[in-house]
Amino acid sequence: MNRARQDRDTLINQAEAFERDIIPRARGEAARITQAAEAFKQERIANAEGEASRFLSILREYQKSKDVTRQRLYLEAMEDILGSVTKYVVSPDVEGSIILNSGSQIVPVPDLSVPGSVQPTTSGEVSEGGS
CATH class of the missing domain: 1.20.5 (Single alpha-helices involved in coiled-coils or other helix-helix interfaces)
Structure with a gap:
């Protein structure tokens, strides 16, 4: 107990x-x-x-x-x-390529007057379109 x-x-x-x-x-x-x-x-x-x-x-x-x-x-x-x-201003008179002030990178200048000449890529960069 x-x-x-x-x-x-x-x-x-x-x-x-x-x-x-x-x-x-x-x-x-x-x-x-x-x-x-x-x-x-x-x-x-x-x-x-x-x-x-x-x-x-x-x-x-x-x-x-x-x-x-x-x-x-x-x-x-x-x-x-x-x-x-980042913005780039390019004159419409420029043809061919331009040199950017980032390590002398050469970038082709697409013809912007042609529809579809510039295509975004999956990396966010722009590439020239084509066919």
């Missing part, structure tokens, strides 16, 4: 120790998740408000001067798109 009582008391003590350990950890984890969700919510709200404010600002400028605003938006978009792209 004493042995059974001791086993029972031991199990009760272990359960209470487990409870004292696990419940505060679970509450802490729940608080951390709640705080992270709240921070995410606030960030999304701030981003949405910022975008709405920017849109309204552009709308006011557009209503004042449609052509200027349209041109500015186009130029900003082109700057974003072409800002990180």
